[in-house]
Amino acid sequence: MTTPAVQRALDAAFREEWGRVVAxxxxxxxxxxxxxxxxxxxxxxxxxxxxxxxxxxxPGAWLTTVAGxxxxxxLRRGARGAELLEQAGREAPQSDMDEEAMSELFDETDExxxxxxxxxFTCCHPALPLEGRVALTVRSLAGLTTSEIARAFLLPEATxxxxxxxxxxxIVAAGIPYRVPPAHLLPERTAGVLAxxxxxxxxxxxxxxxxxxxxxxxxxxxxxxTRALQQLMPDEPEATGALALMLLHHSRRHxxxxxxxxxxxxxxxxxxxxxxxxxxxxxxxLESALRRRRVGPYQLQAAxxxxxxxxxxxxxxxxxxxxxxxxxxxxQMPSPVVxxxxxxxxxxxxxxxxxxxxxxxxxxxxxLERYYLLDATRAxxxxxxxxxxxxxxxYERALxxxxxxxxxxxLLGRLKEVKTADRHHKAL
Amino acid sequence: MKYLLFIGxxxxxxxxxxxxxxxxxxxxxxxxxxxxxRLIGRELELPETAxxxxxxxxxxxxxxxxxxxxxxxxxxxxxxECADLDEAIEVAAKHPSSWFQAxxxxxxxxxxxxxxxxxxxxxxxxxxxxxxxxxxxxxxIPAAPAVEEAIRRDGQTWWRDLETxxxxxxxxxxxxxxxxxxxxxxxxxxxLSDGPFIETKEFIxxxxxxxxxxxxxxxxxxxxxxxxxxxMIEVRPFWSE
Numbered sequence: 175m176t177t178p179a180v181q182r183a184l185d186a187a188f189r190e191e192w193g194r195v196v197a198x199x200x201x202x203x204x205x206x207x208x209x210x211x212x213x214x215x216x217x218x219x220x221x222x223x224x225x226x227x228x229x230x231x232x233p234g235a236w237l238t239t240v241a242g243x244x245x246x247x248x249l250r251r252g253a254r255g256a257e258l259l260e261q262a263g264r265e266a267p268q269s270d271m272d273e274e275a276m277s278e279l280f281d282e283t284d285e286x287x288x289x290x291x292x293x294x295f296t297c298c299h300p301a302l303p304l305e306g307r308v309a310l311t312v313r314s315l316a317g318l319t320t321s322e323i324a325r326a327f328l329l330p331e332a333t334x335x336x337x338x339x340x341x342x343x344x345i346v347a348a349g350i351p352y353r354v355p356p357a358h359l360l361p362e363r364t365a366g367v368l369a370x371x372x373x374x375x376x377x378x379x380x381x382x383x384x385x386x387x388x389x390x391x392x393x394x395x396x397x398x399x400t401r402a403l404q405q406l407m408p409d410e411p412e413a414t415g416a417l418a419l420m421l422l423h424h425s426r427r428h429x430x431x432x433x434x435x436x437x438x439x440x441x442x443x444x445x446x447x448x449x450x451x452x453x454x455x456x457x458x459x460l461e462s463a464l465r466r467r468r469v470g471p472y473q474l475q476a477a478x479x480x481x482x483x484x485x486x487x488x489x490x491x492x493x494x495x496x497x498x499x500x501x502x503x504x505x506q507m508p509s510p511v512v513x514x515x516x517x518x519x520x521x522x523x524x525x526x527x528x529x530x531x532x533x534x535x536x537x538x539x540x541x542l543e544r545y546y547l548l549d550a551t552r553a554x555x556x557x558x559x560x561x562x563x564x565x566x567x568x569y570e571r572a573l574x575x576x577x578x579x580x581x582x583x584x585l586l587g588r589l590k591e592v593k594t595a596d597r598h599h600k601a602l
Numbered sequence: 603m604k605y606l607l608f609i610g611x612x613x614x615x616x617x618x619x620x621x622x623x624x625x626x627x628x629x630x631x632x633x634x635x636x637x638x639x640r641l642i643g644r645e646l647e648l649p650e651t652a653x654x655x656x657x658x659x660x661x662x663x664x665x666x667x668x669x670x671x672x673x674x675x676x677x678x679x680x681x682x683e684c685a686d687l688d689e690a691i692e693v694a695a696k697h698p699s700s701w702f703q704a705x706x707x708x709x710x711x712x713x714x715x716x717x718x719x720x721x722x723x724x725x726x727x728x729x730x731x732x733x734x735x736x737x738x739x740x741x742x743i744p745a746a747p748a749v750e751e752a753i754r755r756d757g758q759t760w761w762r763d764l765e766t767x768x769x770x771x772x773x774x775x776x777x778x779x780x781x782x783x784x785x786x787x788x789x790x791x792x793x794l795s796d797g798p799f800i801e802t803k804e805f806i807x808x809x810x811x812x813x814x815x816x817x818x819x820x821x822x823x824x825x826x827x828x829x830x831x832x833x834m835i836e837v838r839p840f841w842s843e
Binding site: 299303340343347350351355359 | 687778
């Protein structure tokens with residue numbers, strides 16, 4: 175019988191060990207599909223055995239051994255086994271698989287470096303299509319099934335299955351090495367891995383309808399994988415910064431959506447609903463990253479999120495500090511969206527005119543042409559300045575560009591508000 | 603692993619870029635030959651010398667120009683032997699063409715052999731005939747599986763026949779276009795994109811280099827390849843001094 179304790183052990187093992195088992199099996203067999211199948215079988219075996227025998231002392235080692243044995247069984251039946259043995263520098267056995275050689279191939283002492291690092295760098299290789307990198311990372315490291323990933327990304331399962339197959343096929347056919355990149359490639363490749371993890375986080379964070387639960391699961395997985403990466407690369411402050419950033423955003427997840435699914439702005443959120451534990455961990459991590467004095471975009475964004483987290487109320491926010499941080503971020507990551515955020519910070523720090531001037535400059539930028547937040551932000555600053563007519567016009571321009579129902583509803587609400595305010599003003 | 607680098611171009615290089623290419627290419631060739639990663643490399647003639655060959659209803663149709671009707675074209679290729687894709691990317695990113703244009707990396711299918719003729723060709727020794735490049739171009743829509751299988755089988759017969767006639771230099775199918783990686787270096791940063799540099803539905807499925815008497819014979823040889831009946835073959839001479 176599966177007792178709650180056994181169930182907990184199974185759940186924990188799946189969360190903690192799936193990626194590790196797959197990663198180790200890929201290294202040993204070089205076969206991505208085989209690795210996944212054997213990991214699946216090992217977990218199925220755990221489901222049968224643990225309720226009877228009790229969970230093993232070292233679940234990871236148990237699962238890896240079972241998966242390894244399954245691989246041997248399958249290889250023994252196929253020609254690939256002989257090939258593997260040959261690669262291991264032995265003569266291919268004639269008929270029966272050489273038992274000893276085979277077990278030696280699989281029982282080698284695990285290298286000190288965690289195989290998951292190899293796996294994550296390979297899944298996030300920049301020669302792979304971006305959407306394939308994200309999907310494969312979620313599949314092989316977080317263990318979500320193809321159908322779960324498809325639902326999370328709002329795609330048909332067949333499309334997602336094809337995407338995963340194609341990505342794995344390119345890794346093998348194009349000779350993408352299964353390794354942690356050498357030192358000279360590491361900074362650039364680490365940034366690539368963090369970009370994939372952050373994309374995964376945002377995909378979950380922007381969840382707005384229907385499949386919320388699974389999409390929200392993406393956030394947890396992104397945090398878990400970033401945490402693993404951060405522990406495996408403790409000297410990389412950007413990994414720590416990315417983890418801090420995700421935790422600080424994640425701390426607001428309950429406060430940012432209202433009962434009717436409507437978006438609540440940072441300013442109007444009930445700060446009592448923020449997750450204090452996550453905030454404290456985020457702040458601690460950020461501090462430890464900044465101490466290394468190699469500031470990058472994730473640390474800066476986390477520092478901005480930290481300014482909000484530390485403010486007891488919206489009015490207490492240190493906007494001057496935030497404006498300064500955005501200026502630094504713009505220096506490292508020049509983008510019109512970063513500049514737009516800086517405009518908000520400048521305005522909120524007290525200089526609305528300067529904020530609006532930055533937005534006017536941005537109006538000519540073709541990259542923001544269809545970006546609803548440009549006019550929505552302009553509208554917001556005009557509203558704060560008391561210019562309700564101009565604000566209404568800007569909200570109206572932003573409306574047709576808003577990407578989802580949630581955002582449209584928010585803009586409509588504001589539009590109504592400024593129109594009413596304008597009427598009151600005229601009535602006075 | 604063996605990779606083919608397609609040196610891509612989207613028009614003739616600007617004079618200042620050409621100067622850089624002329625200055626930097628010899629050093630690249632020397633370094634990569636010295637490291638043993640570059641096995642063969644030749645420039646092709648300009649695209650206006652190309653002929654694209656199709657055979658439909660038994661009739662050979664020849665159109666002037668490259669297979670893709672875009673401004674991008676293949677300007678040449680290098681054949682590499684690298685440890686993995688990361689090494690091929692590093693080699694491509696050092697080639698000055700990637701600094702202004704694009705270089706596509708395509709892995710070969712297993713089993714490419716390089717004999718004496720390939721070595722002669724690599725040295726630039728064209729005494730046995732004019733070398734022509736046949737680019738086997740696959741239309742976006744594959745034929746029925748049985749037909750594709752027949753193309754593959756008859757293609758092998760075609761290739762063996764060229765060997766007996768002493769016209770074969772080297773050639774082999776490439777891995778599918780989904781395995782391609784395009785390399786561009788901009789502002790000192792190596793930018794990678796997934797897929798071929800010519801983004802049309804047609805793509806190059808393999809190459810063959812042959813020695814022959816001239817353009818007419820090259821077109822004739824291309825026209826008897828089974829691929830010409832369903833897809834098309836671009837025929838182009840190599841650049842020579």
